Amino acid sequence: MIFSSYEFIFVFIPVALFGFFFLARISHVYAISWLVFCSFFFYGWWDIRYVPLISGSMLFNYLLGTILGKNTNLNFQQKKYLLIAGIAANLLLLIFFKYTNFLIENIDQLFSTSIGFIYITLPLAISFFTFQQIAYLVDAYQGKTREYSLLHYSLFVTFFPQLIAGPIVHHKEMLPQFSLDINKKIRLQNIVKGTTIFVIGFFKKAVIADGIAPYSNKIFMIAQSDVPVPFFDAWSGALAYTFQLYFDFSGYADMAIGSALLFNIRLPINFNSPYKALNISDFWRRWHITLSRFLKDYIYVPLGGNRRGNTRRYTNMMATMIIGGIWHGAGWTFLFWGFLHGAYLTIDHSWNAIVSRSPTLLAARARPLYKSVAWLITINAVIVGWVYFRAESFSSANNILSGMAGLNGLELPQGIVSRIPVLQELVMALNIPTTVGTAAEFLLSYIWIGTCLLIALLLPNSHEFTRLRWINKENANSSRPIAPVFWRINRIWAVTIGVMAALSTLALTRAGDFLYFQF
């Protein structure tokens, strides 16, 4: 089941909500059991065959976590081996389902064998629940977990708002919430705020992300067929995808946060206006925050972090980002995307080291010009990365990047050229080719991009907008939005959110899956 569907919005959520608060009046255990049942139903709606898989994974990790966390007779070394075995089992499951065919394909190519593909359907959310549970095992080993009941642990893993595409929640921020009695009563403030955040996310996904998607899909499809993509088309495709991905994924995160809040559960923020970032480190503190947190805490730091000199630090950073890249998908383009970001981060940290030693540069850092250039470099670096992230092959990514660099020439729609005399003269003088019948589409794509850019840069994000308390406060470094529009409980906002909900519902007829479902 996906959030942006009639069955989720009009049937599943009302029934789950009613059942939860009704049963909570009788028993806390009943209410939590109901939520676990609903979560399994939500997961099984997609493909019931994988319910045993997630159940098995959950039971295995719960048992192992309990053994690791308890003061058993096991010595330090034995516990360490147990942890390694647990992590390996989780990773093997992930590798089998996600990377088997990728590995076979590469072995076939490298050794001219013909093992051939194996038919494997990727179980939904496997990347997310695997990471979440690896974190739990590590923390249990380090003595950071408490004794949780199996019921609460089940909800921690399967809680439907965060199950499919995150946020990747941490046991310490979730499990205590399941035990609070106060969370078993209907809290109208949370219902209001949760509904509002859910609708904002719904609007981002159904109206904006799915609205702009055709413009990026078209260009990436052309690029895949090896037809050179000219300058303006290449930029419109890359920018359209940049915003499609942001509004799709942050829309999903908002819907997750909003629907969890209806049950009085707070999820961590996952997006903090990432396209406002002024450097790439800042970007990763704002984009898919819970993944960055996982990569930092469970890969970068255990690898040694920045404790063993700069060379080791940059190597660790690169390795972490490459793992992050391949986590997103079994393909070389994903790996390269991770590598690119590793390189970006290395450059960024090196630059910071230079700036910190230069008083002039330190002073310049606060100036608007410095900030503008920094933003421009950062956003362009991110866009280049997204081209590899989206493209189906290196050749199609390089085709689009060549187009963006102007190497595939210019082409303008005749419908636009003929209406602007100056442009017409310029086009004739420079002998720029024109195309027939594409003016409206060309204009619409750039109108969409312009609108998305303004929303992403000027408006507050949904946490700022609703003044929702952040549970992952380390990421609460938001700057004041340029357009300080804030939500309040009043009639104007109620009707506005109602209109947004209706427009999003109307957009359901064309809604596609969430992009992050494939990861």
Add this chain to the structure above:
Amino acid sequence: MRPVIYIRYLFYGFLATMALAFAVTYIIDPYRIFLTPEISGLNEKKSRAQGEIFFNRMVGIKTVQPTTILLGNSRVQWGMSARSQLWPQALRPVYNAAIPGSNNQTAFAYLQYAIRTGNIKVAVLGLDYLSSLIKINAAADKPVILGNYGPLLSTENSMAQTVKNYFLRIASIDGLIDSFLTVFEQKNPYAPDILPNGDNPLNEYKGYATEKGYHRLFKNYLSGIKKRLGRKDRIFIQETDSSPEFEALKRLIDLAKNNNVKLYMFFHPYHSTLQDLITSVGRREEFDNWKRRILHIVQKRDNVELWDFSTRSELTSEAVPEAGDMTTRMNWYWEPGHYKNGLGEKIISNVFQNNLPYPDRPFGNKLYPK
């Protein structure tokens, strides 16, 4: 404000917007599927109907209850006219059910639907070499893409599906946006349109021809076709003499025969215009094989006539205006891939009229039955 009041107003906003969207889409009827009254200047011209052409055709067939149905892709939709005065009285009403970008599999689905819902006596199918090119490893029974309409076109009991389709069109942001655009484009002489009999008057091409001249339209189209012909697609699945297209054609002929529908098929005249290009890319033999294969298919059937308008003639060799010439108007072609209604009239005249009114005969040959 109390949270309960907030929720109440939120619902008011939601319901009011939904009701307004439903009403606007229903009244404007941008795809001509609700058959609401058409008012000049408000919703008469359906500039967005092409976006829901599958559904538009289904409703059109059911409403017009044609005796003759025109099937094929854009060449039929743009080149043939259901409103032509040359159609014999006994074959009227005629409905143009052609769908741009479609193929024989789509034609089969729509003929099936027309037989099930109406009183079809004659079907006219345009045969197209380009849309017969398939990936050489395609499956012979590759399903045709018909959007949500596949089940509805082929199933008898489809009330739930019908309701769902109408709901998806009326409860849709695209429907709402298209409604506004429909109203906005009523006075634009170059806005696209689909007529109640399914014809496409191709207003937008009148605009392109005026704005750019025929020379550029020809040049652009040829470069697109060159790319298309440069791909590895072929008419047959590798190491066979079959393809999903030929199989669909056989099924279509059998369907017509089993339902006493007389089937007229013809090779489009545009093939003649592209002959030099087809030869230059080394596909001449394949093109001839494609025609031969179709002739072979029809030769054992008695409910079919096959005509060939793809041979070179004075009409199909019309001179293209020079670059920069924005005033000369071509009589028979919009661009090399699409002929005008005038040429379509000659096809109708040759196939369906005994007394040909045109002096420039012979145009086209009857291949089967001789």
